[in-house]
Amino acid sequence: MKYAFFVFLFLAVxxxxxxxxxxxxxxxxxxxxxxxxxxxxxxxxxNFNTLLKAWSIEDEKAFVxxxxxxxxxxxxxxxxxxxxxxxxxxxxxxxxxxxxxHKGRYQGIKVILSTLAVLQLLAWIFDIVENVRLxxxxxxxxxxxxxxxxxxxxxxxxxxxxxxxxxxSIIAFTRFRKN
Numbered sequence: 546m547k548y549a550f551f552v553f554l555f556l557a558v559x560x561x562x563x564x565x566x567x568x569x570x571x572x573x574x575x576x577x578x579x580x581x582x583x584x585x586x587x588x589x590x591x592n593f594n595t596l597l598k599a600w601s602i603e604d605e606k607a608f609v610x611x612x613x614x615x616x617x618x619x620x621x622x623x624x625x626x627x628x629x630x631x632x633x634x635x636x637x638x639x640x641x642x643x644x645x646x647h648k649g650r651y652q653g654i655k656v657i658l659s660t661l662a663v664l665q666l667l668a669w670i671f672d673i674v675e676n677v678r679l680x681x682x683x684x685x686x687x688x689x690x691x692x693x694x695x696x697x698x699x700x701x702x703x704x705x706x707x708x709x710x711x712x713x714s715i716i717a718f719t720r721f722r723k724n
Contacts, residue, residue: 546633553626560619564612571608581612584679585698587691594687601686609683613676620676624669627708631662634712637719654715661708668704671697 568579587593600609635658638651675698682688 546629546636550626550629550633553622553629556622557619557626560615560622564615564619567608567611567615575604575608577605579608579612584609585675586695588695590688590691593682593691597683597686597688600683606683610680613680613683616672616676620669620672623705624665624672627668627705627712628662628665630712630716631658631665631708634658634715634719635662637716641719658712658715661704661711664704665708668701668708671701671704675701 572578583596584593587596600606635655638654638658642648642650675694678688678694
């Protein structure tokens with residue numbers, strides 16, 4: 546399980562690096578500064594539409610669309626890595642219960658880790674929906690409504706961070722705690 550986690554983590558880092566290199570090359574060639582968070586959390590539909598107008602030149606538009614395309618690869622490695630991390634931490638908790646002969650002692654922790662693992666799949670879905678909506682809005686040049694858009698983005702980040710922090714904390718606890 547840990548090998549699968551490290552493979553997906555490596556692929557996520559590699560894909561993230563690909564996005565950053567693509568961004569760096571674009572910024573050097575165009576002189577523009579790009580921040581994906583401006584697109585993900587614009588604050589209002591008016592702010593978003595203003596941003597779209599600012600990025601409406603074909604080269605800029607093509608750059609943003611390619612970043613979204615690369616993001617599909619990134620999310621296809623990051624969220625599975627976080628899913629596996631949560632499942633791995635749960636497995637370590639089960640092994641600890643067996644080692645200490647305390648069956649069921651950590652039931653709450655196992656439920657939390659299982660829930661966080663499933664939430665990584667939901668976060669992945671949210672990220673896909675986010676990219677599809679962004680792509681559509683960029684192609685049409687405006688957004689009518691940001692209904693639940695920013696909420697999904699915030700939840701996606703919350704689920705990912707909660708899963709990573711909780712699973713890593715529990716892995717560290719089970720690995721270094723003697724009893």
